[in-house]
Amino acid sequence: MINYNPKEWFTFIFRVHKSDTVRQLMPMIVSLSIYVALVAFLEIEVFNLGDNSHLKNITILHGMLGFVISLLLVFRTNTAYERWWEGRKLWGSLTNTSRNLAMKINAVLPKDDVVNRTFFREHIVEYAFALKRHLRGHQRDSEVFQSNVIIDHELHKPNHIAALMYTRLNDLYNQKIISGTQLLFLNEEFRAFTDICGACERIKNTPIPFSYSVFIKKFIFFYVMSLPFGYVFSLGYIAVPIVVFVFYVLASLEIIAEEIENPFGVDDNDLPLTMMSKNIQKHVAEIL
Amino acid sequence: MINYNPKEWFTFIFRVHKSDTVRQLMPMIVSLSIYVALVAFLEIEVFNLGDNSHLKNITILHGMLGFVISLLLVFRTNTAYERWWEGRKLWGSLTNTSRNLAMKINAVLPKDDVVNRTFFREHIVEYAFALKRHLRGHQRDSEVFQSNVIIDHELHKPNHIAALMYTRLNDLYNQKIISGTQLLFLNEEFRAFTDICGACERIKNTPIPFSYSVFIKKFIFFYVMSLPFGYVFSLGYIAVPIVVFVFYVLASLEIIAEEIENPFGVDDNDLPLTMMSKNIQKHVAEIL
Amino acid sequence: MINYNPKEWFTFIFRVHKSDTVRQLMPMIVSLSIYVALVAFLEIEVFNLGDNSHLKNITILHGMLGFVISLLLVFRTNTAYERWWEGRKLWGSLTNTSRNLAMKINAVLPKDDVVNRTFFREHIVEYAFALKRHLRGHQRDSEVFQSNVIIDHELHKPNHIAALMYTRLNDLYNQKIISGTQLLFLNEEFRAFTDICGACERIKNTPIPFSYSVFIKKFIFFYVMSLPFGYVFSLGYIAVPIVVFVFYVLASLEIIAEEIENPFGVDDNDLPLTMMSKNIQKHVAEIL
Amino acid sequence: MINYNPKEWFTFIFRVHKSDTVRQLMPMIVSLSIYVALVAFLEIEVFNLGDNSHLKNITILHGMLGFVISLLLVFRTNTAYERWWEGRKLWGSLTNTSRNLAMKINAVLPKDDVVNRTFFREHIVEYAFALKRHLRGHQRDSEVFQSNVIIDHELHKPNHIAALMYTRLNDLYNQKIISGTQLLFLNEEFRAFTDICGACERIKNTPIPFSYSVFIKKFIFFYVMSLPFGYVFSLGYIAVPIVVFVFYVLASLEIIAEEIENPFGVDDNDLPLTMMSKNIQKHVAEIL
Amino acid sequence: MINYNPKEWFTFIFRVHKSDTVRQLMPMIVSLSIYVALVAFLEIEVFNLGDNSHLKNITILHGMLGFVISLLLVFRTNTAYERWWEGRKLWGSLTNTSRNLAMKINAVLPKDDVVNRTFFREHIVEYAFALKRHLRGHQRDSEVFQSNVIIDHELHKPNHIAALMYTRLNDLYNQKIISGTQLLFLNEEFRAFTDICGACERIKNTPIPFSYSVFIKKFIFFYVMSLPFGYVFSLGYIAVPIVVFVFYVLASLEIIAEEIENPFGVDDNDLPLTMMSKNIQKHVAEIL
Known part of the structure; x- marks a missing residue:
């Protein structure tokens, strides 16, 4: 843009x-x-x-x-x-959802649980970058500012990252680190991620x-x-x-x-997905 | 399409x-x-x-x-x-809802409950195919990739599949495998299924x-x-x-x-319902 | 139509x-x-x-x-x-809400509570017919397929039927047949009924x-x-x-x-309210 | 109108x-x-x-x-x-919200608590009339059919009435007449009141x-x-x-x-706020 | 304006x-x-x-x-x-959300907890002023009517204020002053703040x-x-x-x-953000 x-x-x-x-x-x-x-x-x-x-x-x-x-x-x-405007709104929601999820994770996890905090910080950010590459058909690219998350190139990457986070949450629940209610509340954010991804794909593919x-x-x-x-x-x-x-x-x-x-390409008029992903990275790093 | x-x-x-x-x-x-x-x-x-x-x-x-x-x-x-676009959005929601339901079922059921997991995997997928055939007036068709679910051709098939799943959930609740709160949370997904089906019928019949x-x-x-x-x-x-x-x-x-x-027919410009149903099948199989 | x-x-x-x-x-x-x-x-x-x-x-x-x-x-x-299309959507919602309420009632009531089951089956169906007659100004008509519900012709019938159901629910709650959470969850469906009725009246009267x-x-x-x-x-x-x-x-x-x-009249282009009410009757009868 | x-x-x-x-x-x-x-x-x-x-x-x-x-x-x-149509929808919502709040209050208060029942019946109705006068700039008018609620003319009357009801609810909660969950559920209706009032002011002032x-x-x-x-x-x-x-x-x-x-004035084409307020009065009186 | x-x-x-x-x-x-x-x-x-x-x-x-x-x-x-109208709606929501949050805080905090009450009263009001300055690019301005909140000019001020309030809430939760459910309910208002801020930024930057x-x-x-x-x-x-x-x-x-x-500037046709912020200040002061 x-x-x-x-x-x-x-x-x-x-x-x-x-x-x-x-x-x-x-x-x-x-x-x-x-x-x-x-x-x-x-x-x-x-x-x-x-x-x-x-x-x-x-x-x-x-x-x-x-x-x-x-x-x-x-x-x-x-x-x-x-x-185009709907696409912009969806990425605006992604920013807000990422931030909210980070804030919730921050609240439910113990202050000293560095491993899990790092895990979620990296994966929330990676979700935005993965969605960006997914929508642009650049699945194989790697970016200097990305996290250490490595995923098989054949998979639907955004879904896979969401699933990884969900599994981790479930483990935390099984270990009684978070309660059932908290699990369900966090579930809402994942649903938002999936809905945003689905809506972007709809705009791109139709x-x-x-x-x-x-x-x-x-x-x-x-x-x-x-x-x-x-x-x-x-x-x-x-x-x-x-x-x-x-x-x-x-x-x-x-x-x-x-x-x-199709607002997700790399034309001059397309949305600045890279800039928005970096913003998410910055916002999440401030919180988690 | x-x-x-x-x-x-x-x-x-x-x-x-x-x-x-x-x-x-x-x-x-x-x-x-x-x-x-x-x-x-x-x-x-x-x-x-x-x-x-x-x-x-x-x-x-x-x-x-x-x-x-x-x-x-x-x-x-x-x-x-x-x-046409509303129809496309509805099928996008169906994809997301199917996936979310699968994720929730996966979370609430014990890992080794193969019978119930298979039941839900088959019926969630079958819902999409049944809705597709329902909207196209092809109730009697059978498809190679479908599950083993067999339903009387006279019934409203999507509703019947939803009812089967709901009954099973209720049984799980009575057997104390899932809690009352979980039952109510899962209920939301069934409501989404029914709402999507109703909205598709509205577009088709009006x-x-x-x-x-x-x-x-x-x-x-x-x-x-x-x-x-x-x-x-x-x-x-x-x-x-x-x-x-x-x-x-x-x-x-x-x-x-x-x-x-009417975007649900088989004209060249109509929505690719078969392809979307297969996508749902693929996504659900990855989760459950 | x-x-x-x-x-x-x-x-x-x-x-x-x-x-x-x-x-x-x-x-x-x-x-x-x-x-x-x-x-x-x-x-x-x-x-x-x-x-x-x-x-x-x-x-x-x-x-x-x-x-x-x-x-x-x-x-x-x-x-x-x-x-016209908003009116159609409202009656689509009425169908879905009726069905959801029937499913919830079915889940919370004991299997053998025939009296209450009959009560709700009749009143949910009657709500649709009463709303139809209310919107068409035919308050005094009776229809062969209707339930045994008899209401004073001077009252706002749809509201009165909703109130009857609500009172019965409250009684069930007082008798500890349903819990407080269940009461509140069911309340949502009644709110939906009232909202639909209000919106139809808005379209009709404005x-x-x-x-x-x-x-x-x-x-x-x-x-x-x-x-x-x-x-x-x-x-x-x-x-x-x-x-x-x-x-x-x-x-x-x-x-x-x-x-x-005004899509609720009996002109040729108006919505088929009678047919939709009968559909609700059929759907609810399958569940309760 | x-x-x-x-x-x-x-x-x-x-x-x-x-x-x-x-x-x-x-x-x-x-x-x-x-x-x-x-x-x-x-x-x-x-x-x-x-x-x-x-x-x-x-x-x-x-x-x-x-x-x-x-x-x-x-x-x-x-x-x-x-x-104009949005204004009409907002007053339709006000009617539904008033009715729902009355039904909820009716359900949570003991049958014989005449004092609180009267309090809420009067204040719910007064809210509609106060909002009407507020939107029309007739703050000082009094109406024969109004309740005994007397408020300083300098205050934002609708907000003040909502605050009075909220305080009373809080008292009920402190006296253990209603539970915390019930307080939060009732809070939703007050939020709806405030949102409707804010949206009407937006239409009027912009x-x-x-x-x-x-x-x-x-x-x-x-x-x-x-x-x-x-x-x-x-x-x-x-x-x-x-x-x-x-x-x-x-x-x-x-x-x-x-x-x-600006649909809230007293022009011939403006919305019949007085009639709608009287309707709310009638509906609420039937319930509480 | x-x-x-x-x-x-x-x-x-x-x-x-x-x-x-x-x-x-x-x-x-x-x-x-x-x-x-x-x-x-x-x-x-x-x-x-x-x-x-x-x-x-x-x-x-x-x-x-x-x-x-x-x-x-x-x-x-x-x-x-x-x-322009969407921007107006967002600031209308901000007013309502600020008021609702103040009412909720008022309900959950003990009457004599002056410190926390003052904290929230000041920060809720400051949020509106900070958002106004943020949208107008006047980050460094100070206003006579503002609270004592002092924040580093390099930070995203509205987000920072929201984070300060969220941390305080968490502390209250850890001190058992508010319960987990209350924490989650209050979380909704913060989400609303962040969503409003994100949507305003979307309109401004796109x-x-x-x-x-x-x-x-x-x-x-x-x-x-x-x-x-x-x-x-x-x-x-x-x-x-x-x-x-x-x-x-x-x-x-x-x-x-x-x-x-771009309705957030200081052109004659732009929205009266300062007046709206002052309104929020007045409303919140009446409650907390």
Whole structure:
């Protein structure tokens, strides 16, 4: 994620940032310009179509469908934003849950039980890092700031870490270090961990329905490709920048939606999972 | 459900996938083309209507109602999407609940109580498969990977499985294997099972209100059928592809909404219930 | 509620169903047709207004306000749909709560306590039927499948049934048949009953604010009544079906919203409360 | 709040009800009519502007911004409606909470403890009335049907009543009339009271952001005031009713939003707090 | 936050308030006016472009994209408003939680334990002030009305205060002043504190995705800058106020959204955190 000051309009408008959609769309913008110029050349110079040509009125189509495509794309972006925001909320919950679990463990364990305190401190932190790698498909990475927890790469790591902690808790219960009520109260935090992990996986693994995604892309394509036929009559060669700008707007909305609908990747707009995991590490270290 | 990479625009635009709405609408697209061509032929060649005909201005209607139909269809698709997403969330909860129940059972049962452990492992998993078959109306199917649980086909299977598990728990309580508090805590998970099942049934059995659905279809039909009368004046035979494209856009939105508003079927866009059930089986087997 | 297959377009478009808005609007459609024809006759034949008349340009108004009216009505329908869907969710909760209460009662009562078991089986079921009659204003009806519970018609029946059950529970507690913890746990289900009843009453008794409702109806009326003045210039007598179609679309949206915003009536689009109550009866009978 | 039958279109359209926006806007409608007539008179008779005047094309502006203003106002109304509906839900919760607290008190107190029963019956009911007066700024009013509870007018009355009840409960606990668990369970209801009171205060004290409100009003004003300049060219003196109708629609939406965004006042569209408080009184009297 | 009466239209329309967007946009409005006048001068006087120029038809673009930009900005404002409202709800929860915690502490502590009562009274109040300063980045400020709590400026102050209170509670538990159940019940309030703090930080630290923000600003800029090229043909020098007004509307929406999407600052539209903290102080002092 990029931190920025939303009030600096000047830099926003004139700098072309790396994750700017202008940059991503550049190849298509160039191809489209050539295509529109070609259509203009053919209609004006080669076929020399006059104002009586029916082709001129094809713009009726674009006026009529302009609403639908606008609505569709703005709704699409909004839905994607809600997923992004839900992802952010989930990681916010993870931070709070990690902290609460650390505080509870701190309260129920004897002050001098260094072994178990270290165990939980390491595993609570490792859960966040493991979830981050799990969501990004980087299961095999290792990180300098991570704990000594080593897990088989084939397993579902976050679940496995949760299970390790749960087993340890059960042992503490069997050794009468913690009571049954305390076991059940702590259980709630583990349920929260699992629920957060499940919800993140849901967002990651469930893109919007296939037909819907195909339909939007086909619609943008045919809409933009048919634009120059009518526009050339009233705009001449000025149709080139105009069609390109319309395409830039429509395609940007779709591209932004694609980027933010899965907020757990490493795109510029994705959530700063590494930073959040480090925050959890810091908070937990202060408590346990 | 189809897994796909939303960023591959090229294949989306040019491949006609099985579940693509283009394919489903093909018969209607062909009929409509013939109809529009016929209208054009009659107006241009037979009646030879000039620019003074009032019929020319019928397009006022389409401009005015273009807003309403666009808004209606985009809202319709959005509502359907929310149902689809709610269905996805419910199955995510089912996964988490199954896992949590398994973890709790694992904690409260003695390590060597193989009989009861097997009982719960099989029935928790079977619940997911039974719900899947229940929602798809395939009550009589059997699946190779299922447990040995055999239930009368006339009964509401998911409820029956929940009741079997509840009775067993009660027996454990009467035999003093688990305490009253534990019974009540476990009860929460059964309530979650029943709530998920009830919510899935609600989505499955409650389509959008009948009048609303009828109205949208009638509206699309009359809107599209009246389009060529005015368009032929300004577009001639080009009206054929134009009207077809407008129809493709409007009808696609309605068709996508119809498909995703009940997310538990076996359409391409429906949720991968079998895969999710198998995941539950795998997760539970790791715990119990 | 009408069960239907949303994918059968043909029957939707050509059959005029009883609850179809076309049918309800028929008297107004006929009157409006006469009105528009009269306006057309006066403008064309009597006053013989030419293209210079300022009246011709009155259509500017309709273009400008067409967007507001469309947005208003689509939002209105959406809000009404959300109330309908909330009503559906509440009755889904009632089903789940009834079933959970039956399961809990089954667990806490001794197996051979036939009297109390019968008491709760009858009253849980009766609650659903009483709520149905309460919401429909049919307090005095009796139904063949109901229990033997007889209550004074002047009382708020659902509340009274809940109170009867609560008193009985208290007696069981005083007789030491159930413990204090069990009493409090069961209390939760009664709270759920009361909350569901309160929420249903809220939906039933709170239509959208009066001014808003008045405004929408006035707006539709003046909008449609002023349509023909401008349309007749460009459409001649074709204005009759055009204005009627615009009216059909706008009024249908308002009528559908009116029907579904109170989902507890006996309209075709209303929720199948009787069927749901019978389902509760069946489910509870299987448990208790 | 006005109770009405939403299906009686006739009376809605032709009666001008007291809270109708037409009535509230009448002074502005009259002034606006004079203003538009003046503009028309100046442009047509005095300056005699021809069709070549650039002023004629000022309508481009209104077409372009017509979308924005429509969207803004419909969204504004929707947001206000959601606040109104949230207020309604909160008072629904207050009813349920009052009833639940009465039922719990009834269960935990001995049958013959008339003093405490009376105390709680009076104070639960008084809470609703005090909250009503608090939200309406009528702290000093007294009502015939109220209890004997007398509180200093300077205090936050609802909070004070809750505190009185809480202290009494604590006394009961110290006297061993109720147990610690029961105290904590009852505490939940008090938390609900305080949460409802806090949420009502939030709705009452937090109008939509100031800049937003200013912007909408300025926008409507300049939009409507500039309308006649262009309209007079194409509509002549007919511009007067047209501009007035556009103003009526836009201003009505804003006025309705203003009225319903604070639902606790005594406007016609506000919630019937007195009636609801009396209902609570009736329900509680039936129980305690 | 500014308190105002939303029904006083007159002052809204004619007074230019400090936080009015007109004021903030003034420099850009002046520059834009000069730019548009220059374009008009060049097109009319210098190049003397006639009606045949293709540049005239560039307005097609603005009609087509006007809908997208309107939708985008209204949705943007709405999303920002929801964040603002969520922030308001969080501080409402903080007030209720502080009050509830004070009431619980009051109930569990002996009446004469002045030391601990003072400790909690001061720290509960300090939490609100510390959160306020934390959200506004004013960590080093001190306030006359604050308690004697002194914390190292490097620490995360709200978390630190919560930890201090939690440790004290634990000590009370170890000294058998409060029971284990009471400890766990009080734990809930601390969890609420931490959750509120985390959610406020989420809103503060997560602006809408960078690409989205860039895209909206670029879109407004190019849209407005290209407006005069076409408008000058039909509007002449009147294009200056028209373009400026369009810019005012679009930019105001974006500016309002920017201001309210982070509701914890000290802008005029931001939430009155200081006032709310003082309220908490007052409420807690009345209880403890």
